[in-house]
Amino acid sequence: VKDWNGIDQVVLRAPRGASARASLHGGQVISWRNGRGEELLFTSSKAIFRPPKAIRGGIPLCFPQFGNCGSLEQHGFARNRMWVVEDDPPRLRTGESTGCVSVDLLLRPSEEDLKCWPHCFEFRLRVSLGADGDLSMISRIRNVDGKKFTFSFAYHTYLSVSDISEVRIEGLETLDYLDNLCNRERFTEQEDAITFESEVDRVYLGSPDVVAVLDHGKKQTFIIKKEGLPDTVVWNPWEKKSKSIVDFGDDEYKQMLCVDGAAVERPITLRPGEEWTGRLELSAVPSSFCIKN
Numbered sequence: 001v002k003d004w005n006g007i008d009q010v011v012l013r014a015p016r017g018a019s020a021r022a023s024l025h026g027g028q029v030i031s032w033r034n035g036r037g038e039e040l041l042f043t044s045s046k047a048i049f050r051p052p053k054a055i056r057g058g059i060p061l062c063f064p065q066f067g068n069c070g071s072l073e074q075h076g077f078a079r080n081r082m083w084v085v086e087d088d089p090p091r092l093r094t095g096e097s098t099g100c101v102s103v104d105l106l107l108r109p110s111e112e113d114l115k116c117w118p119h120c121f122e123f124r125l126r127v128s129l130g131a132d133g134d135l136s137m138i139s140r141i142r143n144v145d146g147k148k149f150t151f152s153f154a155y156h157t158y159l160s161v162s163d164i165s166e167v168r169i170e171g172l173e174t175l176d177y178l179d180n181l182c183n184r185e186r187f188t189e190q191e192d193a194i195t196f197e198s199e200v201d202r203v204y205l206g207s208p209d210v211v212a213v214l215d216h217g218k219k220q221t222f223i224i225k226k227e228g229l230p231d232t233v234v235w236n237p238w239e240k241k242s243k244s245i246v247d248f249g250d251d252e253y254k255q256m257l258c259v260d261g262a263a264v265e266r267p268i269t270l271r272p273g274e275e276w277t278g279r280l281e282l283s284a285v286p287s288s289f290c291i292k293n
C-alpha cells in the first residue's frame with residue numbers, strides 16, 4: 001500500500017482471517033496490533049512523518065551504531081534510510097507450516113553512507129506476524145566488503161503501556177547495567193524487578209534471552225525473546241526529558257517504555273563474507289498480577 005507520502009508501506013495481516021496486523025514504513029515497524037485490533041506499540045502524537053527519517057515510536061533499527069558512542073549520527077543511519085522490499089512485486093510470504101506471514105527488506109549502504117562508514121554490507125530484515133499475533137524480526141547483516149568491520153545494534157522497541165507507574169520488568173534483576181544518566185557508569189541491579197519513578201536510561205548487560213514487561217493497568221505482559229542480542233536497553237525519558245524532545249508529546253512518557261534487544265557492550269565484528277543474525281520475538285499475553293510495592 002502507498003502511505004501518506006506515496007512511500008511503500010507494507011501491511012502484514014495475520015493469516016486465516018485473524019485481525020492481528022503489523023505495518024512497516026521502510027525497515028521500521030510502526031504498528032503492531034493484537035487480535036482485538038489494539039495497538040501494542042507506542043507512536044508519539046507529535047511524530048514527524050518526514051521519510052525516510054525514522055518516526056518517534058514503533059521499532060526503529062539502530063545500526064551500525066547504538067546511541068552516540070561513535071562518529072555517526074545518534075543510533076546510526078539505518079533507521080533513516082529507504083529500504084527495498086525485496087519481493088518484487090511485493091508479495092507476502094505465508095508460511096503454511098508456521099502459519100505466519102512475512103516480508104523481506106534489504107538495505108545496502110549508499111555512496112553517502114560509505115563516506116561516513118566505509119564498509120560494504122547487506123542488511124536483510126524479515127518481519128513476520130504469526131497466526132497468534134506474535135511479531136518476529138530477523139536481522140541478517142553480511143560483510144560484503146574486503147575488510148572486517150565492527151558495529152553495535154538494537155531493535156529500539158517503543159512498547160505502549162497503560163501508565164509507566166503500573167509497569168514492572170522481570171528478568172533483568174541481579175544484572176550489571178551501564179547508566180546513561182551517570183556517564184555510562186556500571187552498576188548492579190539490586191531490585192527484584194524494575195519499576196519506574198523517574199527517568200531511566202540503562203543498558204543491562206548479558207541479559208537473558210527472555211524479558212517480561214508486566215503492565216498492571218492493561219492486565220497484559222509483553223514477552224520479549226531474543227537471540228544474538230545479549231544486552232537489553234531500558235529507557236523512559238520521564239517528564240522533563242520528554243518535554244525537551246520536539247517530537248514527544250508532553251505527558252506521553254507515561255504511555256511508553258523502550259525495552260530494546262541489543263548488542264551494545266560487545267560490538268560485533270564480521271570478517272569478509274561473515275554474517276550476523278539478531279532475532280527478536282514479541283508477544284503480548286493477558287496476565288493478572290499486582291505490582292509489588
Ligand code: TA6
Nearest residue numbers: 067074075180201233234235258
Ligand atoms: O534508549 C536509549 C537512548 O539512547 C536514549 O538515551 C535516548 O536518546 C533514546 O535512545 C532515544 O534516542 P532517539 O535518537 O530515538 O531520540
